[in-house]
Amino acid sequence: MSAKPPSTRSDAVxxxxxxxxxxxxxxxxxxxxxxxxxxxxxxxxxxxxxFRHFPTKEDLLAxxxxxxxxxxxxxxTGLLADxxxxxxxxxxxxxGVEAFVRDRAFCDVxxxxxxxxxxxxxxIHRLCEVAEQLTARAREKGAVRPDVTGTDVALxxxxxxxxxxxxxxxxxxxxxxxxxxxxxxxxxxxxxxLPHPPDRLTL
Amino acid sequence: MSAKPPSTRSDAVxxxxxxxxxxxxxxxxxxxxxxxxxxxxxxxxxxxxxFRHFPTKEDLLAxxxxxxxxxxxxxxTGLLADxxxxxxxxxxxxxGVEAFVRDRAFCDVxxxxxxxxxxxxxxIHRLCEVAEQLTARAREKGAVRPDVTGTDVALxxxxxxxxxxxxxxxxxxxxxxxxxxxxxxxxxxxxxxLPHPPDRLTL
DNA sequence: TACGAAACGGACCGGCTGGTCAGCTTCACC
DNA sequence: GGTGAAGCTGACCAGCCGGTCCGTTTCGTA
Numbered sequence: 001m002s003a004k005p006p007s008t009r010s011d012a013v014x015x016x017x018x019x020x021x022x023x024x025x026x027x028x029x030x031x032x033x034x035x036x037x038x039x040x041x042x043x044x045x046x047x048x049x050x051f052r053h054f055p056t057k058e059d060l061l062a063x064x065x066x067x068x069x070x071x072x073x074x075x076x077t078g079l080l081a082d083x084x085x086x087x088x089x090x091x092x093x094x095x096g097v098e099a100f101v102r103d104r105a106f107c108d109v110x111x112x113x114x115x116x117x118x119x120x121x122x123x124i125h126r127l128c129e130v131a132e133q134l135t136a137r138a139r140e141k142g143a144v145r146p147d148v149t150g151t152d153v154a155l156x157x158x159x160x161x162x163x164x165x166x167x168x169x170x171x172x173x174x175x176x177x178x179x180x181x182x183x184x185x186x187x188x189x190x191x192x193x194l195p196h197p198p199d200r201l202t203l
Numbered sequence: 204m205s206a207k208p209p210s211t212r213s214d215a216v217x218x219x220x221x222x223x224x225x226x227x228x229x230x231x232x233x234x235x236x237x238x239x240x241x242x243x244x245x246x247x248x249x250x251x252x253x254f255r256h257f258p259t260k261e262d263l264l265a266x267x268x269x270x271x272x273x274x275x276x277x278x279x280t281g282l283l284a285d286x287x288x289x290x291x292x293x294x295x296x297x298x299g300v301e302a303f304v305r306d307r308a309f310c311d312v313x314x315x316x317x318x319x320x321x322x323x324x325x326x327i328h329r330l331c332e333v334a335e336q337l338t339a340r341a342r343e344k345g346a347v348r349p350d351v352t353g354t355d356v357a358l359x360x361x362x363x364x365x366x367x368x369x370x371x372x373x374x375x376x377x378x379x380x381x382x383x384x385x386x387x388x389x390x391x392x393x394x395x396x397l398p399h400p401p402d403r404l405t406l
Numbered sequence: 407t408a409c410g411a412a413a414c415g416g417a418c419c420g421g422c423t424g425g426t427c428a429g430c431t432t433c434a435c436c
Numbered sequence: 437g438g439t440g441a442a443g444c445t446g447a448c449c450a451g452c453c454g455g456t457c458c459g460t461t462t463c464g465t466a
Contacts, residue, residue: 009463012413035453046415051455111368152384159366159381163358165314167401177399178362181355185388196380198370212433215443238423249445254425 016053018043024064027105032061032115034105062117065109069123072099076130085137089144090183092134093157097175100161101168110158128154144186151198156182219256221246227267230308235264235318237308265320268312272326275302279333288340292347293386295337296360300378303364304371313361331357347389350396359385 007013022043026034036057040047054060075095082088100107109115116124132150139146160182164175210216225246229237239260243250257263278298285291303310312318319327335353342349363385367378 007412009412011462015413036455037453040415047454048416048456049414052413055455057454111365113369113372148384152380155366155369156381156384158368159362161362162314162365163362165361166316166358169316171399171401174399174401177355177397177401178359180397181351181359181388182385184391184393185384188387188391190387194380194383196374196377198374198377198380210442212442214433218443239425240423250424251426251445252443255443258425260424 012053015043015045015049019045019050019053019060020063020067023060024067027061027064028103031104032108036060058115058117061105061109061115062120065106065120066123068099068103068106069120069127072096073123073127073130076127076134080130080133080137085134085141086143086187089134089138089153092131093153093160093179093183096154096157097160097179100158101164101172101175107158107161124154145188145190145194147193147197148186149198153186155198215256218246218248218252222248222253222256222263223266223270226263227270230264230267231306234307235311239263261318261320264308264312264318265323268309268323269326271302271306271309272323272330275299276326276330276333279330279337283333283336283340288337288344289346289390292337292341292356295334296356296363296382296386299357299360300363300382303361304367304375304378310361310364327357348391348393348397350400351389352401354401356389 007016019039023034023039026039026042030038036050037047039060040050043050050060054063072095076092079088079092082091100110109120110124113121128151130150131154135144135148135150135153138144139148160175160178163178167174210219222242226237226242229242229245233241239253240250242263243253246253253263257266275298279295282291282295285294303313312323313327316324331354333353334357338347338351338353338356341347342351363378363381366381370377
């Protein structure tokens with residue numbers, strides 16, 4: 001439970017920020033398979049320096065993923081103030097899919113639970129909770145089907161990105177098509193309930 | 204252009220079949236990251252034997268992926284005989300998502316074009332064509348929105364699997380929920396067209 | 407400016423990977 | 437059964453990875 005005493009030395013502070021920045025970009029481009037060596041090289045720093053700031057690769061990755069998740073949670077929380085629940089839900093989903101499209105490592109981590117630290121899992125859980133609030137407002141207004149949950153919405157973000165993934169080079173905006181399709185599915189009136197409700201799944 | 208003379212020796216024929224079988228199971232469980240060493244060990248065979256039958260790991264993977272794709276294409280082609288276009292399309296999508304759920308390597312290869320040999324790309328293209336035929340029949344009947352293509356349907360198979368992926372352990376059938384949601388989206392009546400039509404994208 | 411502590415760098419380690427090869431074994435055919 | 441070709445094996449190789457360690461450099465302070 002002991003907190004790490006934050007370094008006061010200017011070079012250490014500078015390098016930490018630099019590393020987070022470079023690592024975020026590198027992971028975004030190459031996914032979790034990006035090597036520490038490559039990150040160190042891009043940052044113009046020795047490998048040992050990376051491991052001094054982040055004891056393991058997993059720690060570095062988790063720090064970056066937490067930043068991303070927190071940003072998305074912040075966006076979602078802000079959208080709760082929008083007085084149009086449907087517009088807010090659509091804006092949330094747009095921001096979510098965009099986050100996936102921009103960052104390969106984010107896709108990797110969300111898709112493979114074995115890459116998730118406890119902190120990351122907690123953040124994902126928080127994201128699902130905000131998603132549920134956004135979804136509930138639209139649901140109560142009758143704008144989305146009654147059996148769709150916030151977890152459904154959160155899960156679909158990754159699904160939409162993966163749907164468009166093979167088209168990414170040909171049309172970097174193709175994900176908008178599948179977001180639209182998915183959104184229309186959420187609002188469809190069918191009369192039959194969805195199978196396998198995720199219930200209180202702690203995602 | 205020279206074809207490989209197929210071996211007539213019984214042990215070679217037996218080992219080839221055995222390797223394809225074991226490798227298919229191993230790749231399905233562990234994804235493309237499964238090592239040749241592990242496959243050889245599971246098959247009770249030396250590593251060199253694997254490389255004798257398949258010069259590179261990519262060749263082995265391609266052989267298995269082609270089998271899978273051909274099977275799916277066969278299923279889809281058979282469904283063209285169904286006189287209910289909607290039922291046929293739903294059955295195709297069910298079979299497709301099931302293939303993804305069962306096989307991690309299939310997900311990996313479809314999602315990462317850099318893992319696809321030319322033969323695999325051709326097979327994917329053929330799959331999209333059959334998907335288009337199935338989709339067109341349902342479209343003409345007015346059962347799916349007019350702007351949905353076979354490529355859309357094929358792409359969504361992977362997306363649906365990825366949507367349910369984080370739930371796989373908790374509920375192995377969760378993908379059925381998102382298949383249903385996606386299918387309802389295909390049939391939704393909205394009055395507004397989808398953005399970014401993939402047109403004649405050779406997928 | 408002098409000094410001690412903290413941070414840095416990169417050679418190094420062990421482990422794993424795809425792929426090779428020389429020598430041994432097994433098969434098919436006579 | 438003899439024989440030669442084909443198949444099999446596993447030690448071996450080079451390359452990459454995450455992670456360690458210690459000699460060297462840099463920083464903050466007095």
